[in-house]
Amino acid sequence: MVSETLKDYKIILASGSPRRQQFFKDLDLQFEIRLKDIEEIYPNHLQGIEITNYLAQLKASAFDSELNDNELLITSDTIVWLNNKALGKPKNYNDAVTILKELSNTTHEVITSVCFKTIDKSDTIFEVTKVTFNELSEEAIHYYIENYEPYDKAGAYGIQEWIGLVGITKIEGSYTNVVGLPTEKVYQYLSKYY
Numbered sequence: 749m750v751s752e753t754l755k756d757y758k759i760i761l762a763s764g765s766p767r768r769q770q771f772f773k774d775l776d777l778q779f780e781i782r783l784k785d786i787e788e789i790y791p792n793h794l795q796g797i798e799i800t801n802y803l804a805q806l807k808a809s810a811f812d813s814e815l816n817d818n819e820l821l822i823t824s825d826t827i828v829w830l831n832n833k834a835l836g837k838p839k840n841y842n843d844a845v846t847i848l849k850e851l852s853n854t855t856h857e858v859i860t861s862v863c864f865k866t867i868d869k870s871d872t873i874f875e876v877t878k879v880t881f882n883e884l885s886e887e888a889i890h891y892y893i894e895n896y897e898p899y900d901k902a903g904a905y906g907i908q909e910w911i912g913l914v915g916i917t918k919i920e921g922s923y924t925n926v927v928g929l930p931t932e933k934v935y936q937y938l939s940k941y942y
Contacts, residue, residue, distance in 0.1 A: 750777065750938045757820045757866075757941075762807055765900070767928040768824065775935055779822075784810045788825070788836075799834055800825045800861035801872050808865040820941070821865040826928060828903030830856040838904040844893045847904040848911075852884040855918075856903070858926045862934055864941075873937055875930035877921030879907070884915050 759779040761772055772779050790802045803825035811821050828835040830850060838844035861874040892911040898904040905911045907919075907926040924931040 750775070750935060753939055753941055754820065757818055758816075760811075760815075760819050760821045762811065762821060762823045765928055767906075771924065771927075771929045771931050771934075775931060777938075782811070782821075786810055795832065796827075796829050796834075796857070797859055797861065797874050797876070800827055800859045800874060801863075804861040804863040804872055805870070808863040808870060811865070815865070815867050817867060819866065822862060822934075823865070824860060824862040824929060826858065826860040826902045826925075828856050829859055830854065835903045837902055838899055840899075841893060844898045844904040845889055848884055848889045848892070848898075851881050851903060851905070852889075852915075853881060855880040858903070860925050860928070860930055862929070862937075864937065871937070873930075873933055875922050875925040875933055877919060877923075877925045879916060879920075879926055880918040881915045882917045884911075888914065 759777055760782050761769065761779045762782055762784065763769065764783050769781065786807050788803055790799050794802055804823050807823035807825065808821055815821060835847050838847055855878055858877045858879055859874065861872055863870060863872045892898065896909050907916060919926065922930045922932060
């Protein structure tokens with residue numbers, strides 16, 4: 749089991765996402781949360797996976813001078829990728845409406861990168877999941893934004909919430925990745941760690 753593999757390590761999860769924190773609890777992993785305010789800006793030429801890899805590594809580098817010998821830092825970043833454009837978290841109500849209209853009746857990719865960092869090494873893994881929405885009515889979009897919390901979610905939606913139940917027709921790949929973390933890949937990586 750992973751807890752035995754990592755018994756000499758203290759896992760540090762650098763994420764304020766309640767969904768990611770819950771996943772780590774559900775995986776029966778002992779961890780500590782450490783947060784830093786990172787400005788998530790990336791070079792314009794980066795595309796898709798390059799963006800999430802860059803941002804996950806950027807978040808990890810903020811802890812460079814603070815890690816102890818026995819600490820394993822885990823950072824991650826998720827974007828929604830549609831028509832060669834990254835859709836991040838909505839800035840406000842109108843932005844959430846615009847994003848959900850763009851996702852309506854299309855297939856997009858949810859890309860998550862996870863960076864694992866110790867004093868000695870750094871590895872980054874990623875997962876890509878394709879998600880297809882049916883046509884979302886104006887009424888459905890407004891109902892969702894008014895009754896749920898889309899503002900902390902890439903692409904302005906949570907697959908596990910109402911909009912996912914009524915709007916998503918197909919998913920190809922990891923479900924947990926769309927929620928916020930490809931848990932099966934993270935667990936697999938940790939189980940082979942050192």
